[in-house]
Amino acid sequence: MERATVTVNGVVQSVGFRPFVYRTAVDLGLQGTVRNRGDAGVLVELEGDPDDIDAFLAELRENDPPLARVERVETDREPADEPSFSTFGIVASAASEGGGGTIxxxxxxxxxxxxxxxxxxxxxxxYWATGCVDCGPRFTIVESVPYDRPTTSMAAFPLCEDCREEYEDPTDRRYHAQAIACPDCGPTLRYLPGELVGTIDGSNTAPPAEGRDPFPDRRGSRGASGSDDPIREAATALADGDVVVVKGIGGAHIACDGTNPEAVARLRDRTDRTGKPFAVMAPDVESVESIAAPTPAERRSLTSPRRPILLLDRRAESRLAADVTPGLHTVGVMLPYSGVHHLLFDHVDVPLVMTSANLPGQPMLTHNDAIAAGLRDVADGFLLHDRRIVARCDDSVARFVDGERRLVRRSRGFTPSSVPISDAGEAHVLGLGPELDVVGGVLADGECHLTQYVGDVDTLETFEQLTTAVDHLLDITGRDRPGIVAHDAHPAFRTTEYARRLADDDASPVERTVAVQHHHAHAASVLAEHDRRGAIAITVDGVGYGPDGTVWGGEVLDATRAAYERVGGLAPVPMPGGDRATRYPARMLAGLLAHREDLETLLEAHATFPNGSEERRLVRQQLAAGVNTPTTTSAGRFLDAVSALVGVCDERTYEGEPAMRLEALATRGTPRSVEPPSATADGRRVLDTPRLLDRLLELAEGSSRADVAATAQDTLARGLA
Ligand SMILES: [Zn+2]
Ligand SMILES: [Zn+2]
Incomplete structure (x- = not known):
């Protein structure tokens, strides 16, 4: 007989790890105990046959529960004569050692x-809100550690006897599942037709102990029709072409029938999202295959517990309304992930448009009263529940490139899991990022925890979302407030100002701020993700503040995590009208053609300005005088200019639109072999984008627009490489 003491570290608490250990040990006929340790690990004491202990350790590595992540197993084994256990049991953790743990x-x-x-x-x-130790909400319902019912928004729903029994039974899948709930004791779901939203009071903003029915004054006559089936009512509305708000796990979606062009047009019109591509939720994999052709790896990703929105190539012919993704060749698709979605698709057999429920420039709405008040002019109906969302969390977005999954947006399904950073030593840093598409991060003990996707933080209200997200992250990871704050080097960003304020505040532990150049931050994050010390990094980006006061974007950096040298990139070009050149791609076309004597003729032939010839004249004046004309090496602005040249985008209505439309066109073309023209700027070799545009103009004479688009992308890539 042998005795073994096994310490397991990683994500092993609140993921059903102890029941898994219990079942495995009992199956193998081993005796002993399992308990949670205060440091977030799990301690197992085992007695039994050495072969069985070997088998146990193998199981631990290979068949751990889906949400668990076993990172380190330390085993201490010794021969034993006398057994000290007669059974195997789960030992409750003392309150003092319940803390910590990676949620x-x-x-x-x-x-x-x-x-x-x-x-x-x-x-x-x-029942839509069921879950177990293997699944369901965690991050979005927890206020602080230890992860336990009272620290979640489920505290508002005291367990009924049946739920209590399952919660306390170590052999049950719902053993210590903190979000356990049933129709008798758990959150409720209601459908409210839009015309009745005035009857909603301010429920759901109450503290967790007071979770309530989303429409308390309508209890007893649950749906508009008096039926007791909110799901069916929502499904009927969707089938009628209505726009319906659906509250899910970390937020709400605005939904409509994705195969109904009128419904999609209505949603666009009411949300003022004229061109932005919408994501869709498909009932099942077969339905996904009717609108795209996912590879086996993409199918696995779609059906994984993380359930990201996956960007897939759209089939040319499908029942999806064309206007779901105007002018694009890809469509973002996801599969149902919450019980509400699954039940909804029992009655709906079409892909639904599911776009984030937010007001322009605002974060996604999560509280029932805010949803109802904010979207009363948008939605025909509301499918809401009364489980409070503590932390909002948008859907993650991913795309497969060369067979590998690349995250476009890291949020639901990933947050708050950390990224290991080797050689970080004692560094304890808060990262705030720039001002658009922001995610915050906390580096501590060699782990970088990232907040959910926060988005743009250029208004006071959205900026508050960033500080709230960081506070929540610190609460649930049990980390101290860092003494160093890193922020984008742009002097006027809100993140920069906030970092400065923290450093000046005597009450804050912040002692030092570090300004990081935008593209160095991009390069360093890729280095960290791939555990590299240094590399030649190519950033193909829109805009970032350059230390020389110009707008950087397409850069080649010789970078380590701590430092960088700008060794190449794109040629600096004028941006007539500054921000206006970002909105109207024709202005960038003018900027890249500024060296041409026949500029007027070229613009007349190829550029569409919102104010016609008057604006064309103004742009030429701006270029000649250098008035309100910053200099940029942005890769995004180069692609904007090409999109204007081939006529796919006259006005940018959402970030990245011109380049995305150009990419869609390029998929139908064949790149011509063009030698990337090079030049020198401030001593570094750069891709001469104005001369490249000359070549593209020549090409445009005899080739298709698609070929021009493909050639532009191809030559840009080769020129930077
Ligand atoms: Zn489950
Ligand atoms: Zn119950």
Whole structure:
């Protein structure tokens, strides 16, 4: 007989790890105990046959629960004569050692829970909010550690006897599942037709102990029709072409029938999203295959517990309305991940447009009263529940490139899991980022925890989302407030100002601020992600503040994590009208053609200005005098100019639109072999984009627009490489 003491570290608490250990040990006939340790690990004491202990350790590595992440296993083994245990048991953790622990991300409802929901004999039949230790919300419902019912928004729903029994049974899948709930004791779901939104009071903003029905004054006559089936009512509205708000796990979506062009047009019109591509949620993989052709790896990603929105190439012919993704060749697709989605698709067999429920320039709405008040002119109906969302969390977006998944937006399904940073030593840093598409980060003990996607923080209100997200991250990771704050080097960004304020505040622990050049930050984050010390980094970006006062973007940097040298990139070109040149690509075309004597003729032939010839004249004056004409090496602005040249985008209505439309056109073309023209700027070799545009103009004479687009992308890539 042997005795083994096994310490397991990683994401092993609140993920069903102890029940897993229990089942494995009992199956192998081992005796001993398992308990949570205060440092977020799990301690297992085992007694039994050495072969069985070997088998146990192998199981630990290979068959751990889906949400667990076993990072380190330390084993201490010794021969034993006398057994000290007669059974195997789960030992409760003392309150003092319950702290710490890495809270796992929110994950899609697992197959077992979906099966419970579908089983007419189960007490979870048709109940949307069921979950277990393997699935469901975590990050978005927890206020602080230790992760325990009282620290979550589920505290508002005291357990019924049946739930309590399962919660306390170590052999049950819902053993210590903090979000356990059933129709008798858990959150409720209601459908409210839009004309009745005035009847909603300010529910759901109450503290967690007071979770309530989303429409308390409508109890007893649950739906408009008096039916008791909010899901069916929402489904009927969607089938009628209505716009319906659906509250999910970390936020709400504005939804409509993705195959109904009128419904999609209505949604666009009411949300003032004229050209922005919408993501869709498809009922199942077969339905995804009717609108795109996912590879096996993409299918695995779609069905993974993280359930990201995956950008897939759209089929040319599909029942999806063309206007879901105007002018683009890709479509963002996801599969149902919450119980509400699964039940909704019992009655809806078409892909639904699911776009984030927010007002222009505002963060996604999460509280019922804010949703109802903010979207009363947008939605025809509201499908809402009364489980409070503590932390909002947008859908993650991913795309496969050369067979590998690349994250475009890291949020639901990933947050708050950390990225290991080797050689970080004692560094304890808060990272605030720039001003657009922001994610905050906290580096501590060699781990970088990232907040959910926060988005643009250029208004007071949205900036508050960043500080709230950072505070929540610190609360749930149990980390101290860092003494160093890193921020984008742009002197006027809100993040810069905030960092300065923290450093000046005597009450704050911040002692030092570090300004990081925008593209060095991009390069360093890729180095860290791939555990590299240094590399020649190519950044193909829109805009970032350059230390020389110009707008950087397409850069070649010789970078380490701590320093960089700008060794190449794109040629500096004028941006007539500054920000206006970002909105109207024709201005960038003028900027790149500024060296041409026949500028007027070229612009007349190729550029569309909103104010016609008057604006064309003004742009030429701006270029000649250098008035309000900053200099940029932006890769985005070069692609904007090409998009104007080939006529795919006259006005940018959302970030990245011209380049995305250009990419869509380029997929239909063949790149011509063009030698990337080079030049010298401030002693570094650069891709001469004005001369490249000359070549593209020549090409445009005899080639298709698609070929010009493909050649532009191809030559840009080769020129930077
Ligand atoms: Zn489950
Ligand atoms: Zn219950």
């Amino acid at each position: 796992p991300p929110d994950t899609a409802m697992c197959e077992a829970c979906v099966a419970d929901m579908r089983d007419p004999d189960s007490r979870y039949h048709d």
